[in-house]
Amino acid sequence: MTNNICKQITIITESALEHRLTDDIQRLGAHGYTITNARGKGHRGVRNADWSTSSNIRVEVVCGASVAIAITEHFKEHYFENYAMILFTSDVEVMRSEKF
Amino acid sequence: MTNNICKQITIITESALEHRLTDDIQRLGAHGYTITNARGKGHRGVRNADWSTSSNIRVEVVCGASVAIAITEHFKEHYFENYAMILFTSDVEVMRSEKF
Amino acid sequence: MTNNICKQITIITESALEHRLTDDIQRLGAHGYTITNARGKGHRGVRNADWSTSSNIRVEVVCGASVAIAITEHFKEHYFENYAMILFTSDVEVMRSEKF
Amino acid sequence: MSLDPVVLFFMLGLAAGLMRAEMRLPPAIYEFLSIILLLAIGLKGGIELSKQSFGDLLPDIGAVLLMGFVLPLLAFPILRYIGRLKKVDAASVAAHYGSVSVGTYAVAVAYLASQDITFEAYMPLFLVILEVPAILVGIILVRGISKKTQWGALSHEVFLGKSIVLLLGGLLIGWIAGAESIESIGGLFFDPFKGILALFLLEMGLIAASQVGSLRRYGVFLLSFGIIFPIFSACIGAGLGLMLELSIGGTVLLATLAASASYIAVPAAMRIALPEANPTLSLTASLGVTFPFNIIFGIPLYHKLTEYIYGI
Amino acid sequence: MSLDPVVLFFMLGLAAGLMRAEMRLPPAIYEFLSIILLLAIGLKGGIELSKQSFGDLLPDIGAVLLMGFVLPLLAFPILRYIGRLKKVDAASVAAHYGSVSVGTYAVAVAYLASQDITFEAYMPLFLVILEVPAILVGIILVRGISKKTQWGALSHEVFLGKSIVLLLGGLLIGWIAGAESIESIGGLFFDPFKGILALFLLEMGLIAASQVGSLRRYGVFLLSFGIIFPIFSACIGAGLGLMLELSIGGTVLLATLAASASYIAVPAAMRIALPEANPTLSLTASLGVTFPFNIIFGIPLYHKLTEYIYGI
Amino acid sequence: MSLDPVVLFFMLGLAAGLMRAEMRLPPAIYEFLSIILLLAIGLKGGIELSKQSFGDLLPDIGAVLLMGFVLPLLAFPILRYIGRLKKVDAASVAAHYGSVSVGTYAVAVAYLASQDITFEAYMPLFLVILEVPAILVGIILVRGISKKTQWGALSHEVFLGKSIVLLLGGLLIGWIAGAESIESIGGLFFDPFKGILALFLLEMGLIAASQVGSLRRYGVFLLSFGIIFPIFSACIGAGLGLMLELSIGGTVLLATLAASASYIAVPAAMRIALPEANPTLSLTASLGVTFPFNIIFGIPLYHKLTEYIYGI
Numbered sequence A, B, C: 001m002t003n004n005i006c007k008q009i010t011i012i013t014e015s016a017l018e019h020r021l022t023d024d025i026q027r028l029g030a031h032g033y034t035i036t037n038a039r040g041k042g043h044r045g046v047r048n049a050d051w052s053t054s055s056n057i058r059v060e061v062v063c064g065a066s067v068a069i070a071i072t073e074h075f076k077e078h079y080f081e082n083y084a085m086i087l088f089t090s091d092v093e094v095m096r097s098e099k100f
Numbered sequence D, E, F: 001m002s003l004d005p006v007v008l009f010f011m012l013g014l015a016a017g018l019m020r021a022e023m024r025l026p027p028a029i030y031e032f033l034s035i036i037l038l039l040a041i042g043l044k045g046g047i048e049l050s051k052q053s054f055g056d057l058l059p060d061i062g063a064v065l066l067m068g069f070v071l072p073l074l075a076f077p078i079l080r081y082i083g084r085l086k087k088v089d090a091a092s093v094a095a096h097y098g099s100v101s102v103g104t105y106a107v108a109v110a111y112l113a114s115q116d117i118t119f120e121a122y123m124p125l126f127l128v129i130l131e132v133p134a135i136l137v138g139i140i141l142v143r144g145i146s147k148k149t150q151w152g153a154l155s156h157e158v159f160l161g162k163s164i165v166l167l168l169g170g171l172l173i174g175w176i177a178g179a180e181s182i183e184s185i186g187g188l189f190f191d192p193f194k195g196i197l198a199l200f201l202l203e204m205g206l207i208a209a210s211q212v213g214s215l216r217r218y219g220v221f222l223l224s225f226g227i228i229f230p231i232f233s234a235c236i237g238a239g240l241g242l243m244l245e246l247s248i249g250g251t252v253l254l255a256t257l258a259a260s261a262s263y264i265a266v267p268a269a270m271r272i273a274l275p276e277a278n279p280t281l282s283l284t285a286s287l288g289v290t291f292p293f294n295i296i297f298g299i300p301l302y303h304k305l306t307e308y309i310y311g312i
């Protein structure tokens, strides 16, 4: 069994960014991502998903530590200032670590 | 970089509670929350989201340790007995810890 | 307070498996599960939820360590080879550990 | 007896659900269908109200309100002492049965239409009126007129719940705009109405089927109550219809309203006001027993009943 | 040749998808549209069955069933030996092409209507019948009549899948209720039918466009197979129509059914029965090649073909 | 003045939202309704274009395009120097007000229909045309014709955004297929159109109500701008209508287009092109002030205005 510790990055942000983020995520070396629709509230106010402009997505990426740093840094630089976005990271144990 | 360890609280419960929980969460000091629609099964049976009365929400809050305790205690006292609800906590590393 | 450390298993896979997985999960000893609809990309390509055949689910199970191993092993044996699926595990602190 | 297609759709859903077919309608669609049904029923009633003097209706409204308070008071002791339910559960189930089901009402309307039976077009007003009193009764039975009850939050939940807002909103719009002008939006609210009801009932059948598991758990009393009490309520409703000198059609509808049990507004209110009540219990009875019974057997029965008491 | 608006909607979806426009229909809406299409097709067929003696149809049903078994058996060797697909993939693709596509059927019906060509109204029955046999053939080709196959779970998946339940359910309801009574729900199922088909095809165009990436990967064989095999199947279907003495319209529909490839029922069944088969392969062929081909070129071609063999 | 039912639906949504009733329409349904509205408007326009020589329209198209460039240039200095907004915010709000709102257009069409006023049926073409120029102006006001702007990604976002693709797609389909053939899909796109608009406006009312919080934050200037600037734009639009010798109805529509502010296409483009602009600011003005104002008061006012300048 090839269990292993990976990083799980969770990003909650505006739906409008979906395509850009998934492009970035793949370019920076992650092998996959998962997205769910979400709503919420943060510093930029309520985003209640009533219609597309006010809806959020929750993006999850499982990847190695270095890719995680690359993604975090990239997002910090390009999106944190102007977009509703939070990003947090934790450790997860994965099966088939060669996939990530 | 101001990375930092925060608490991530995940609550899975009845959709009917959405407004009350988000009010509580903000009153108790969290700076935001994220909600996704969910379905599931637990001690109170199947909640398969076929229609509003039987649907769940999954609420996520990232916050400091003391707020996390406040939320956990409040929910335990007010909701655990009478509502379908589970709550669990883990540590996450956040960017921009001043946001949380 | 009966706080306690449990395992949180997250499985992201094809929606078509929903019934089989939830049956397995319960048979293997977990007391509940939560499901959200998701989309994503991995080794088996884009699953963009445009229609049922191409949509994912994100299944979350909170359970004790031994059940977690049982679930992981079972899924590895029965689903990893032929289905789009990732599975990862982390530690969470739960309230009311007797529920899990 | 030839079955109306909407009833057949319900049975299809029931059968599919019992055979565990993969047929879940997306929740968004269920919402969509029920929004259209509520608005359409409201609009139809509103159009008629615009032709009516509201004052003339006040006595009828009062009588129907009264029935809304009485029905749960009759249900409660049966549930508590024969059914041996906990006090709070008895009160909650009583509230469900004192209130009404919009889906059942719509099927009764379709039933009357298919038999060319007319009715007082302001019946949707009674539908709105009957939603609320039973909720109050249920709460007071448990809490008394306690200060601890969050009446603010509660009345918000009750009066601003989706079904009341849409029914009342529809009534108001129909009333203000009038028949001719509402005609222009009939392409969504009136022409496909019965088809939308059919699809809605398909989903209701699936939901009802999913209650069977818990029905088995709660057993024979709930099953009997869910059938016998509605018949009893229907008698009261029909009697009231006779008293108010409603037409045959109107009386059938009032009997059906009395016999129907809520599964939307009341459950939501009970989660707030009486959260310690077991919601599965009420929903199993209301959705798993009474709704199917009313749709398939009840409505024609209440029609017979009405004809009988009108001496036809 | 003037293009039917529903075909134009498909092309709009295709174009928008290829240009990567942001136009994803919500999945709930796709579900909604397909549920209405399935029920509507079933209902229409059922109404006609109620006028027909079922016994008279038995020979036709048998012949059509037989075609459902034969078509995948013809596809399999081509896929295995010319296409050099793995055994399990060849079997899975064969199952897709032996079965049918409801969307394609609906477009063919619209096509005939726009040309004022009538057809045997019980064709939806053949649609239901043709869904299943190819699945069985596909599985047996790989597993033999093995005990290891979970026939229980599988037949549940096949016979209680959404498309069969809704088609059959519609058939039954139409059959029981009869034309006059079904009329009342026509405002949802019949009047907007073609518009709903148009919207459905818009989404199908988007889905088809999203297959282009994998099409490139799998190359020329899949592209050729996805066009040539349907034409070949259509000949068989048309031949059978001639044999069964169907009308021109009925023959065009049977040819179209033969030519169409499943993208709902069969993929779902294959994930259960033959999970090691690559689903992308079958869907790329079925959705990315055959569906667009049939919608845009195939149906008029099968019409020509039918006229030719009928000597018109 | 009797209110059109669609306006009453908007007010119901507004009231329900302000009273915080639980009435959120599922996002999938909002999408569904807006897709049908966009396609229907496009189709209607396309049918007419098929009767028209495109060349004859070129001068009008040019003039309307010009208005699309001028309006945001007029709005910008007001926002920057009277409103004291940051440069980027002023440019973004200006872009919203230079562009158009499809919902407002649809209500104006319903308004004219209810008054039996005809208009040039190619107006949807102007709707499409007016979506774009203001976006360009907004960006150039901030960035100049900078190379740093990702014009590629941006023009993808603008020209392949949902509203333009569906409007243009509908136009093309209507144009190619022609009136008679489009009739067949009218059961979804035309008959229920006004009902769908009503439901859409119910949700728009809820959305508008949810802007009230931020409106309070941004204060009096935004409120005044959101009412006065549209009236001013309407004058320009009406003047242009007069110049182009449009009918009364056409002029009312052009005035309404000028007065309306975007809340779909422009916000999406601004998030890409000018992400540092505060989106809440523009949406509060556009959705929280101008949309309700136009729906309830603006359209009848622009009608009066048009009659005035036509000397009726």
Ligand SMILES: Nc1ncnc2c1ncn2[C@@H]1O[C@H](COP(=O)(O)O)[C@@H](O)[C@H]1O
Pocket: A012, A013, A038, A039, A040, A041, A042, A043, A044, A045, A046, A047, A056, A083, A084, A085, A086, B030, B031, B032, B033, B034, B035, B060, B061, B062, B063, B099, B100
């Ligand atoms: N403390 C938090 N916990 C959970 N989710 C949050 C939190 N803060 C913000 N979010 C989510 O992140 C989105 C963007 O946050 P913000 O940039 O703060 O507006 C919000 O709409 C929420 O969905």
Ligand SMILES: Nc1ncnc2c1ncn2[C@@H]1O[C@H](COP(=O)(O)O)[C@@H](O)[C@H]1O
Pocket: B012, B013, B038, B039, B040, B041, B042, B043, B044, B045, B046, B047, B056, B083, B084, B085, B086, C030, C031, C032, C033, C034, C035, C060, C061, C062, C063, C099, C100
């Ligand atoms: N062990 C578990 N793992 C994951 N989710 C759970 C678990 N138990 C309960 N849930 C979720 O929490 C909801 C409420 O749980 P309960 O109060 O146990 O009925 C359920 O409907 C599930 O969605």
Ligand SMILES: Nc1ncnc2c1ncn2[C@@H]1O[C@H](COP(=O)(O)O)[C@@H](O)[C@H]1O
Pocket: A030, A031, A032, A033, A034, A035, A060, A061, A062, A063, A099, A100, C012, C013, C038, C039, C040, C041, C042, C043, C044, C045, C046, C047, C056, C083, C084, C085, C086
């Ligand atoms: N590295 C990853 N991070 C997050 N989600 C992933 C990752 N890889 C795969 N997934 C999700 O798991 C599903 C199945 O993965 P796969 O079996 O690799 O195709 C994908 O459709 C994604 O939703």
Ligand code: NA
Pocket: D071, D096, D097, D098, D099, D100, D233, D257, D258, D259, D260, D261, D262
């Ligand atoms: Na009742």
Ligand code: NA
Pocket: E071, E096, E097, E098, E099, E100, E233, E257, E258, E259, E260, E261, E262
């Ligand atoms: Na076929």
Ligand code: NA
Pocket: F071, F096, F097, F098, F099, F100, F233, F257, F258, F259, F260, F261, F262
């Ligand atoms: Na404008």
